[in-house]
Amino acid sequence: MSSAATLRTGAVYSLLGAMAALIVPHTPRLPDWLMLTVLAFLLWQSLATALRWKPLSRWLLAGMSVAATAAVVISFGPVPDREGSVVLLVLMAGLKCLELRSVRDAHVATLLGHFLIVTHFLYSQTALLAAFLALILLWLVATGVAFQDRNRTLPPVRILRTAAVIAGSALPLAALLFLLFPRVQGPLFGDAATPGRATTGLGDAMSPGDIVDLGLSDEVAFRVDFDAVGVGAHEMYWRGPVLWDFDGRTWRAGRRANPPATVRAGRRETGYRVTLEPHGRRWMFALDVPAAAPAGAVLGADLLLRAQHPIRTRTRYVVRSLLDYRVGLEESEHVLRRALRLPPDANPRTVALGTLLRTRSGDGHGVLAEVLSMFRQQPFHYTLAPPALGRDSVDEFLFDTRRGFCEHYASAFAVIMRAAGVPARIVTGYQGGEYNNVGNYLVVRQSHAHAWVEVWLPDQGWRRVDPTAAVAPGRVETGSALPWRDQDASRARDTGGWPSWIDARQVLDHLTRSWNDWVLDYSAERQRGLLRYVGLSDAGWPRLAALLAAAVAPAVAALAALRLRHRPALRADRVDRAYARFCSKLERVGCARRPHEGPYDFARRIAMTRPALSVPVDQITLAYVGLRYAHAAPVSAAGLEALVRAFAPRRVLRQSGARY
Amino acid sequence: MNWLAKLPDALAHRLGRAPVPPSANARLTRERVYILPTAAGLLSALTVLLILLASINYGLGLGFALSFLLAGIGVVTLVLTYRNLAGLHVRACDAAPVFCGTPAAFIVDLHDGSGAARHALEVRARLQGAASLADPYVDVPAHAERQCLVRVDAPARGTLTLPALRVSTTFPLGLFRAWSDLDLAARCTVYPRPEPRPPPLASAPGLAPGIARTSGDDFAGLRDYVPGDAPAHIAWTALARGSGLVTRRFQAEPAGQIWLRWHSVSPQLETEQALMRLTRWILDLATEDRAFGLDVPGCLRAPGRGRAHVHACLCALACFGRRQ
Numbered sequence: 012m013s014s015a016a017t018l019r020t021g022a023v024y025s026l027l028g029a030m031a032a033l034i035v036p037h038t039p040r041l042p043d044w045l046m047l048t049v050l051a052f053l054l055w056q057s058l059a060t061a062l063r064w065k066p067l068s069r070w071l072l073a074g075m076s077v078a079a080t081a082a083v084v085i086s087f088g089p090v091p092d093r094e095g096s097v098v099l100l101v102l103m104a105g106l107k108c109l110e111l112r113s114v115r116d117a118h119v120a121t122l123l124g125h126f127l128i129v130t131h132f133l134y135s136q137t138a139l140l141a142a143f144l145a146l147i148l149l150w151l152v153a154t155g156v157a158f159q160d161r162n163r164t165l166p167p168v169r170i171l172r173t174a175a176v177i178a179g180s181a182l183p184l185a186a187l188l189f190l191l192f193p194r195v196q197g198p199l200f201g202d203a204a205t206p207g208r209a210t211t212g213l214g215d216a217m218s219p220g221d222i223v224d225l226g227l228s229d230e231v232a233f234r235v236d237f238d239a240v241g242v243g244a245h246e247m248y249w250r251g252p253v254l255w256d257f258d259g260r261t262w263r264a265g266r267r268a269n270p271p272a273t274v275r276a277g278r279r280e281t282g283y284r285v286t287l288e289p290h291g292r293r294w295m296f297a298l299d300v301p302a303a304a305p306a307g308a309v310l311g312a313d314l315l316l317r318a319q320h321p322i323r324t325r326t327r328y329v330v331r332s333l334l335d336y337r338v339g340l341e342e343s344e345h346v347l348r349r350a351l352r353l354p355p356d357a358n359p360r361t362v363a364l365g366t367l368l369r370t371r372s373g374d375g376h377g378v379l380a381e382v383l384s385m386f387r388q389q390p391f392h393y394t395l396a397p398p399a400l401g402r403d404s405v406d407e408f409l410f411d412t413r414r415g416f417c418e419h420y421a422s423a424f425a426v427i428m429r430a431a432g433v434p435a436r437i438v439t440g441y442q443g444g445e446y447n448n449v450g451n452y453l454v455v456r457q458s459h460a461h462a463w464v465e466v467w468l469p470d471q472g473w474r475r476v477d478p479t480a481a482v483a484p485g486r487v488e489t490g491s492a493l494p495w496r497d498q499d500a501s502r503a504r505d506t507g508g509w510p511s512w513i514d515a516r517q518v519l520d521h522l523t524r525s526w527n528d529w530v531l532d533y534s535a536e537r538q539r540g541l542l543r544y545v546g547l548s549d550a551g552w553p554r555l556a557a558l559l560a561a562a563v564a565p566a567v568a569a570l571a572a573l574r575l576r577h578r579p580a581l582r583a584d585r586v587d588r589a590y591a592r593f594c595s596k597l598e599r600v601g602c603a604r605r606p607h608e609g610p611y612d613f614a615r616r617i618a619m620t621r622p623a624l625s626v627p628v629d630q631i632t633l634a635y636v637g638l639r640y641a642h643a644a645p646v647s648a649a650g651l652e653a654l655v656r657a658f659a660p661r662r663v664l665r666q667s668g669a670r671y
Numbered sequence: 672m673n674w675l676a677k678l679p680d681a682l683a684h685r686l687g688r689a690p691v692p693p694s695a696n697a698r699l700t701r702e703r704v705y706i707l708p709t710a711a712g713l714l715s716a717l718t719v720l721l722i723l724l725a726s727i728n729y730g731l732g733l734g735f736a737l738s739f740l741l742a743g744i745g746v747v748t749l750v751l752t753y754r755n756l757a758g759l760h761v762r763a764c765d766a767a768p769v770f771c772g773t774p775a776a777f778i779v780d781l782h783d784g785s786g787a788a789r790h791a792l793e794v795r796a797r798l799q800g801a802a803s804l805a806d807p808y809v810d811v812p813a814h815a816e817r818q819c820l821v822r823v824d825a826p827a828r829g830t831l832t833l834p835a836l837r838v839s840t841t842f843p844l845g846l847f848r849a850w851s852d853l854d855l856a857a858r859c860t861v862y863p864r865p866e867p868r869p870p871p872l873a874s875a876p877g878l879a880p881g882i883a884r885t886s887g888d889d890f891a892g893l894r895d896y897v898p899g900d901a902p903a904h905i906a907w908t909a910l911a912r913g914s915g916l917v918t919r920r921f922q923a924e925p926a927g928q929i930w931l932r933w934h935s936v937s938p939q940l941e942t943e944q945a946l947m948r949l950t951r952w953i954l955d956l957a958t959e960d961r962a963f964g965l966d967v968p969g970c971l972r973a974p975g976r977g978r979a980h981v982h983a984c985l986c987a988l989a990c991f992g993r994r995q
Contacts, residue, residue: 181743
C-alpha cells in the first residue's frame with residue numbers, strides 16, 4: 012500500500028479541515044475533553060503531514076480505538092444512546108484522521124464525515140444548517156476528487172468544478188428519489204424521539220409570582236391553516252391545560268379527572284388544521300372548544316385534547332371547533348365544589364373582598380360585573396416585568412402592587428370568584444396569533460401564551476372570562492403578550508411603503524413552514540397526497556417503485572447523454588479553416604490529403620497528378636505556409652480566404668479536359 | 672477483497688464476449704468498456720444504506736435528503752468514470768529491440784477523440800510478472816495525445832509480443848472502476864543475452880584467415896560513403912570542400928574481413944551459449960566499428976557495418992532456430 016507521502020498534501024489538509032468543520036459545531040453539546048482530544052488529533056495529523064512525520068503505528072491506533080470504545084461504553088452503557096453514539100462517531104472520525112496513509116484511509120474518513128453530517132440532523136434541521144452542511148459535502152466530494160487525481164495535475168479550481176458538476180448532476184436524481192422513494196413510517200428500532208427538545212411551552216402548573224420567560228420567547232408553538240376565515244381575534248383562545256387546585260400561590264391541574272362535561276353546540280363552528288411543534292407533553296391545542304378529537308387523540312373532561320404519547324415530533328391534526336357553545340350546564344355538585352375550594356389561611360384580604368362582593372351583588376353575574384369594572388377602573392397595570400410577590404401573592408397583587416400580566420389577573424380573578432361562591436377555574440393556553448399574509452396561515456408563538464378564567468353560572472354553564480382584557484384590551488386585540496403600546500409603536504414604524512421587518516419575518520416563517528412540510532416532514536402520508544395530486548391514487552410499494560424507476564431511468568439516461576456526448580475540438584482559427592476548406596475541395600476531385608502529408612508534399616503530389624491545378628494550389632499552399640509558419644506572408648488571412656473561395660478545382664479540371 | 676479483483680475477469684468470461692482480434696490500435700467503444708464498483712464504492716453504498724435506515728428510524732428529513740444525494744452522486748460517478756474511459760483511442764508501437772533479460776519498453780499512445788479530458792488512466796500489462804511502472808497513471812487532455820511506457824520482461828530471445836493491456840480508471844471518486852482489456856499488435860525483438868566474459872574474438876578457431884589485429888587507427892584513404900558508415904568516420908572536411916560524402920578508410924579494413932561463423936563456436940558450446948557468445952562478439956565488433964559477416968545456419972550476411980547491419984545480424988541470432 013502506498014505510504015503517507017504519496018497522499019496529496021493539499022487534499023489531506025482539505026479533508027482535515029472538512030472534518031474540523033463537521034466536529035466543531037458539536038461543541039456545545041458534547042463534553043469538552045472530547046472536543047479537545049479530537050481537535051488535537053486533527054492538529055497532530057496536519058503537523059505530521061506538513062513536517063513529514065512517520066505515521067503512527069497501527070498497533071497504537073488500534074489500542075486508541077479500543078480505549079475510545081471502552082470509554083464510551085463506560086460513560087454511556089453497553090448500548091450507547093444517541094449522545095453516546097455521536098461521541099463514539101466523533102472519536103472514530105478523529106482517530107481515522109490520524110491514520111491517513113492511503114487513498115482508502117482517506118475514503119473511510121470521508122464516509123465517517125458523511126455520518127457526522129447526519130449527527131447534526133439529530134439536533135437541528137434548519138435550512139441554514141442544511142446549507143452549511145451541503146457546502147461541507149461539496150468540500151468532501153472535492154477532496155475525494157483531489158485524492159483520485161493521481162498525477163496531481165488538476166488545479167484546485169478544476170477540482171472544485173468537477174465536484175460541483177458531480178453534486179449538481181446528482182441534485183435532480185436526489186430530488187426524484189426524495190419525492191418518489193417509498194417512505195416508511197419510522198421508527199424501526201428503539202426510541203426515535205427527536206432529541207435536544209426538552210419540554211417547552213406551557214406547563215401544568217402556574218405560579219403568578221414567578222418570573223416569566225415564556226412570554227418573551229419568539230419560538231413557534233404551532234401554526235394553523237383555517238378552512239375559512241371568520242374567527243375574530245377575541246375568539247382565538249387556544250385551549251390548553253385547565254388548572255383547578257390552588258394552594259395560595261400555585262395553580263395546578265391536579266391528578267383527579269372530572270367526569271366528562273356536556274357540550275351543547277351552537278350554530279357557528281370552524282375547521283382548521285394545526286401543525287404543532289414538539290413540546291414533550293401530551294396535550295394538543297385547539298380553539299375553544301373542540302367538537303371532537305382527531306385521530307390518535309382523546310377529548311378529555313376539561314375539553315382538552317390529549318395525544319396518546321408525549322408529542323416529541325412535529326404533529327399535524329385536523330380539528331373542528333365550536334364557536335357558540337354551552338358547556339357543563341348539568342355540572343355535578345362534586346365538580347362545582349372542587350371549583351370553589353380555596354386554601355383556608357391564604358390571601359385573607361381577597362377572601363374578604365369576595366365575601367363582601369357576594370353579599371353586595373347577590374348572584375354570580377353581579378359579582379362578575381363588579382370585579383371586571385374594578386379591574387377596569389382602578390389603577391391596574393399590564394406589564395411583563397411585575398414586582399416579585401410574597402406568600403399571599405393574590406393579596407399583594409390586588410391591594411399593593413397592582414402590576415402584572417395575564418397570570419396575575421387570572422389568578423386573582425379566580426380567587427375572588429371562588430371567595431364569592433362562584434365556581435371558577437383557570438384555563439391556560441394561547442391567545443391570538445400572528446397572521447402570515449405570505450402563506451395565509453396563523454402562527455402562534457410562545458409569546459402568545461395566556462391564561463384566562465372560566466366561571467360557572469347556573470344558566471350559562473362554564474363561561475369564559477378574560478380579566479386581562481379588562482385591563483389591557485390591546486393584549487387580546489393584537490394577540491401578543493408584549494405591552495400593547497410597544498406593539499402599536501412598532502406597527503407605526505411599519506407603515507412606510509418599504510417592506511418592513513415584519514414582512515421579512517413573515518416570508519422567513521413561511522419558508523420555514525414550507526421547509527418543515529416538504530423537507531423535514533415529507534412522510535408516507537404526504538407522499539400519497541402528492542401522488543394523489545398528480546392523479547395517482549392509492550400508490551402502494553410496487554407502484555411507487557415502478558414510478559420511481561420510470562422517473563429515474565430517463566433522468567440517468569439524460570445525464571449519460573449529456574456527459575457522453577461528443578465534443579468537437581475548439582474551432583480552429585480562420586487560416587486553418589480556410590486551408591481545411593481548400594483540402595476538402597481537392598478531396599471532392601479525388602485528391603485527398605494523406606494524414607502524413609505536409610502542405611508542400613501535398614502540393615507537389617497534386618502538381619504531378621493534376622498539373623492543371625498546380626498554379627492555384629501552389630499559390631494557396633505558399634499563402635497558407637507563410638501565414639502559418641513564416642514571419643512574413645505573401646497575403647493576409649483574408650487574402651487566403653479569397654484565394655480558397657475562388658479556387659474551383661472541378662471547373663479547372665473540366666476546362667483542361669482532364670478526367671478525374 | 673481478492674474476489675473483487677478477480678470479478679472483472681470472471682464476468683467477462685461469463686459474458687462470453689468474443690475477444691477482439693489484435694490490431695495496432697483500438698478505440699474503446701462502449702461495448703469494450705466494463706465497469707464495476709470498487710471496494711470503496713461498496714463501502715459507500717453501505718454507508719448510504721445506514722444513513723437511510725437512521726433517517727427512517729429517527730424521521731430525519733434531511734437524512735433522507737443526504738442519503739439520496741449520496742446515491743445520486745454514486746450514479747453520476749458511474750457515468751463519469753465510464754466516460755473517463757469510453758471513446759479513448761489506444762495505439763501501441765513496436766518497441767526498440769532489447770537483450771534477453773532486460774525489460775522491453777512499449778510506448779502506448781492514448782488519444783482522446785471525443786473532446787473530454789481524461790484523468791488518472793492506469794495502463795498495465797495483464798501478464799503475470801510484468802513489471803509495473805513506478806507511475807502508471809496518465810492524464811489525457813481533450814483532443815490531445817499522451818504516451819505511456821509499458822515495461823514487459825523479456826525472458827527469452829526471439830520476438831516478444833505486447834501482452835494484453837488493461838486500461839482502467841477510478842476517477843473521479845474511486846467508487847467505480849471502469850476498464851477495458853486490449854490486445855494490441857506490437858512486437859519487440861529480443862536479442863540473445865550477450866555472454867558476460869567471452870574469450871577474445873581472435874582466439875576463436877575457424878575465423879576467416881588473415882585478420883589483422885591492428886589498432887585500426889591507421890588512415891588508409893577515402894572511399895564513397897555507404898549508408899551505415901559511422902558518422903565519426905565521415906570525412907567532414909571533404910564534405911565542406913564540396914566533394915560529397917566520403918568515408919575515411921582505415922588500414923584494418925581492407926586487410927581482411929571478419930566472418931563470424933556458427934561452426935566456429937557451435938561444436939564446443941550449446942546452442943544458447945553459442946548465440947550468446949556470437950552476440951557478444953557482434954557487439955564488440957560494432958563498438959570497434961569493424962565490418963564483419965555472419966554465417967549461421969539459415970542466415971548468411973555479407974560483411975558490413977553500421978547499425979542496420981548489426982541489427983540484422985542480432986535479429987538473425989534472436990530468431991535462430993525459431994520460425995519467424
